[in-house]
Amino acid sequence: MTSRPCRCIVFLLLTAAGALSCSGGQGSDGVTSPPSSSFKPVLSWVKVSVSPLSVEVGQTASATAEAFDQNGGAYSAPPFSFTSSSPTVATVDPTGTIKAVAPGAVTITAAVGGKEASRDITVVPVVVARVEVSPTTLALDPGATGLLTARLFDARDSTISGRSVSWASSDTVVVVVNPAGRVTARRGGRVKITASSGDRFAAAVLTVAGSDGAAVDLLISFAVPAPGEIVGDTLEVLANVASSQPIVRVEAFFDGITLPLVKARAGALGGTWLWHGIFNIAAVRYGQYYVLVTATGAHDVTATDSVRFERNPAKSGGGSAAQGRTNKLVAPTVPPRPQRGRHTRTP
Numbered sequence: 036m037t038s039r040p041c042r043c044i045v046f047l048l049l050t051a052a053g054a055l056s057c058s059g060g061q062g063s064d065g066v067t068s069p070p071s072s073s074f075k076p077v078l079s080w081v082k083v084s085v086s087p088l089s090v091e092v093g094q095t096a097s098a099t100a101e102a103f104d105q106n107g108g109a110y111s112a113p114p115f116s117f118t119s120s121s122p123t124v125a126t127v128d129p130t131g132t133i134k135a136v137a138p139g140a141v142t143i144t145a146a147v148g149g150k151e152a153s154r155d156i157t158v159v160p161v162v163v164a165r166v167e168v169s170p171t172t173l174a175l176d177p178g179a180t181g182l183l184t185a186r187l188f189d190a191r192d193s194t195i196s197g198r199s200v201s202w203a204s205s206d207t208v209v210v211v212v213n214p215a216g217r218v219t220a221r222r223g224g225r226v227k228i229t230a231s232s233g234d235r236f237a238a239a240v241l242t243v244a245g246s247d248g249a250a251v252d253l254l255i256s257f258a259v260p261a262p263g264e265i266v267g268d269t270l271e272v273l274a275n276v277a278s279s280q281p282i283v284r285v286e287a288f289f290d291g292i293t294l295p296l297v298k299a300r301a302g303a304l305g306g307t308w309l310w311h312g313i314f315n316i317a318a319v320r321y322g323q324y325y326v327l328v329t330a331t332g333a334h335d336v337t338a339t340d341s342v343r344f345e346r347n348p349a350k351s352g353g354g355s356a357a358q359g360r361t362n363k364l365v366a367p368t369v370p371p372r373p374q375r376g377r378h379t380r381t382p
Contacts, residue, residue: 074105074106076104076105076106076108076110077104077105077110078102078103078104078110078112078147078148078149078150079103079104079105079110079150080102080103080150080152081100081101081102081103081112081115081145081146081147081150081151081152082100082101082103082152083098083099083100083143083144083145083152083153083154084098084099084100084154085097085098085133085143085154085156088154088155088156088157089156089157089158089159090125090133090135090156090157090158090159091135091158091159091160091161091162091189092135092136092137092138092158092159092160092161093135093161094135095132095133095134095135096125096132096133096135096156097131097132097133098117098127098131098132098133098143098145098154099131100115100117100131100145100147100152102115102147102148102150112147112148113147113148114129114147115131115145115146115147116129116145116146116147117129117131117143117144117145118143118144118146119133119141119142119143119144120141120142120143120144121139121140121141121142122136123136123137123139124136124137124138124139124140124141124158125141125143125156125158127143131145133156135158136158137158138158138159138160139157139158140155140156140157140158141155141156141157141158142154142155142156143155143156160198161189161195161198162189162190162233163187163188163189163195163198163232163233163235164188164189164190164192164235165187165188165192165235165237165291165320166185166186166187166188166200166230166231166232166235166236166237166291167185167186167188167237168183168184168185168228168230168237168238168239169183169184169185169186169239170183170239171239171240171325172239172240172241172242172325172341173218173239173240173241173242174241174242174243174244175210175218175220175241175242175243175244176220176243176244177220177221177222177223177243177244178219178220178221179219179220180217180218180219180220181217181218181220181241182215182216182217182218183202183212183216183217183218183228183230183239184216185200185202185216185230185232185237187200187232187235198232199232200216200230200231200232201214201230201231201232202214202215202216202228202229202230203228203229203231204218204226204227204228204229205226205227205228205229205329205337205339206224206226206337206339208221208222208224209221209222209223209224209225209226209243210224210226210228210241210243212228216230218241220241220243221243222243223243223244224242224243225240225241225242225243225338225339225340225341226240226241226243226339227239227240227241227288227327227329227339228240228241235291236291237290237291238288238325238327239325240325240327240339240341268315268316268317269313269314269315269316270289270313270314270316270326271311271312271313271314272287272289272294272296272310272311272312272313272314272326272328273309273310273311274287274296274309274310274311274328274330274340275309275310276310276330276338278330278332280332280333280334280336281332281333282330282331282332282333283331283332283333284330284331285298285310285328285329285330285331286328286329287312287314287326287327287328288326288327288328288329289314289316289324289326289327290314290316290319290324292314294312294313294314295312296310296311296312296328297310297311297312298310298311299311310328310330325341326341327339327340327341328340328341
């Protein structure tokens with residue numbers, strides 16, 4: 036009579052052991068399953084990311100947020116709310132899209148369920164990628180005035196407004212220019228008027244009628260060659276500089292870049308000594324440009340000459356090029372009418 040309860044107790048123990056084996060033991064696939072957690076996931080912390088962390092004025096960035104439980108696992112949370120510490124610098128909408136308004140620092144915060152995280156970003160001014168000067172050439176009589184204008188462009192080729200531009204004349208004896216780009220011709224000669232913003236600049240060539248009797252013997256000339264040159268991604272400059280005084284330096288100017296030229300023998304031109312340099316124009320936009328060469332003598336006298344160059348996509352990669360549409364600039368067989376040098380003293 037007393038053996039049945041014992042047998043029942045043994046049966047129950049064996050049943051419980053089998054149940055424990057099924058809940059945490061080896062499965063039919065040979066993988067041991069971990070015991071299930073008895074803790075309900077709760078929102079523990081959040082994370083916010085912003086890309087990029089530096090934004091130009093007028094451009095956008097994106098903020099994204101994630102929620103995690105107490106075990107570090109992803110937590111399914113309601114939509115986050117986004118706020119900006121300074122909407123005058125940058126705004127953020129409910130989707131996390133950030134719009135840069137003005138230069139400065141700002142903090143973007145994402146919040147949900149009483150948890151929040153923040154990220155600092157910087158709004159920077161639009162970077163000037165290109166400067167255009169108009170007109171690129173101008174002829175005046177002594178005493179006359181003219182106006183040059185400069186346009187600034189960003190990397191997306193959009194116009195930048197409200198940015199200051201600095202103006203400079205390569206020879207203030209011949210031409211002076213004021214901060215608004217107005218030029219005043221003083222005496223005969225040719226100068227380069229440069230407009231710059233940051234590290235980008237462009238120039239116009241200004242010719243004043245007449246001659247300066249005090250000019251010394253410093254002549255510079257170069258021109259496009261005959262048709263048939265190959266168009267590629269380099270622009271070779273060969274300039275002929277004649278002077279009765281030693282030449283201190285010769286520089287070429289093209290698309291915001293100044294390239295020092297070196298003296299080298301041009302065997303193809305009968306062994307003539309020319310000033311030589313090569314521009315890499317692989318990234319230069321297609322269009323028309325002016326290439327300037329400025330020579331400076333030992334007595335601070337300068338001479339400047341220029342020639343027009345066109346970068347044409349139809350001729351990219353080689354082939355016959357029409358005159359005036361080649362990448363190579365050389366001293367001509369018959370030099371053009373030279374421009375005599377001017378003293379670069381400030382009156």
